[in-house]
Amino acid sequence: MLANPNARFLTLALILVFVSPHSASAGLPTEQVRGTVDRVLAVVQEPKLKSADKLKERRELLSKIIAARFDFTEMGRRSLGAEWRRITPVQQQQFVELFTDLLRDGYVEEIESYKGQKVSYTRESQEEQFAAVHTVLRSTDESDVTIEYRLHSVDKEWKVYDIVIENVSIVNNYRSQFARLINRSGFDGLLRALKEKNLSRDKVRVK
Numbered sequence: 001m002l003a004n005p006n007a008r009f010l011t012l013a014l015i016l017v018f019v020s021p022h023s024a025s026a027g028l029p030t031e032q033v034r035g036t037v038d039r040v041l042a043v044v045q046e047p048k049l050k051s052a053d054k055l056k057e058r059r060e061l062l063s064k065i066i067a068a069r070f071d072f073t074e075m076g077r078r079s080l081g082a083e084w085r086r087i088t089p090v091q092q093q094q095f096v097e098l099f100t101d102l103l104r105d106g107y108v109e110e111i112e113s114y115k116g117q118k119v120s121y122t123r124e125s126q127e128e129q130f131a132a133v134h135t136v137l138r139s140t141d142e143s144d145v146t147i148e149y150r151l152h153s154v155d156k157e158w159k160v161y162d163i164v165i166e167n168v169s170i171v172n173n174y175r176s177q178f179a180r181l182i183n184r185s186g187f188d189g190l191l192r193a194l195k196e197k198n199l200s201r202d203k204v205r206v207k
Contacts, residue, residue: 027124029131029151029158039065044111062108071159072100074152078161079174087187098194129153
């Protein structure tokens with residue numbers, strides 16, 4: 001069974017991407033991430049989109065905004081590790097589509113639970129085409145959570161390809177899960193597990 005890695009902090013990580021106070025030392029990666037803030041909050045806080053009959057429209061808008069900042073293909077490739085090179089281009093595409101649905105839909109649902117947590121950027125590092133944005137989030141119980149966003153440059157845009165929460169990488173966590181599934185059931189078994197996970201979420205959503 002696929003588990004959501006670091007479930008306790010994943011919500012906080014996603015919120016932190018989109019709720020960022022200004023920082024005098026922020027560079028281009030942070031600024032581009034921050035550029036998404038207003039668009040996301042405008043959707044989440046828009047009164048006309050809060051009613052139940054606007055749920056689909058609201059989530060479609062959020063999905064588009066998230067897709068512009070996250071590189072789900074790169075996250076998927078890194079999550080498969082060496083297995084990525086062993087599968088066919090068709091299998092790669094199937095996997096990326098299912099993996100994207102899993103992450104994007106989960107993120108959209110979590111963003112809607114935003115309660116105004118306090119956040120701050122501590123530092124940013126950049127080396128050629130890669131960057132890291134280090135942040136601290138104070139959750140509702142006033143405990144500090146360190147979250148690092150790893151990004152790479154794609155067509156002059158900085159895209160998130162991994163999130164490290166309290167020194168635990170989301171990508172590495174998924175890689176371990178996927179490797180166990182592949183060893184047990186093969187790559188087709190992994191695809192089936194992803195489909196079942198997405199279908200179960202769809203059933204909950206339509207209730």
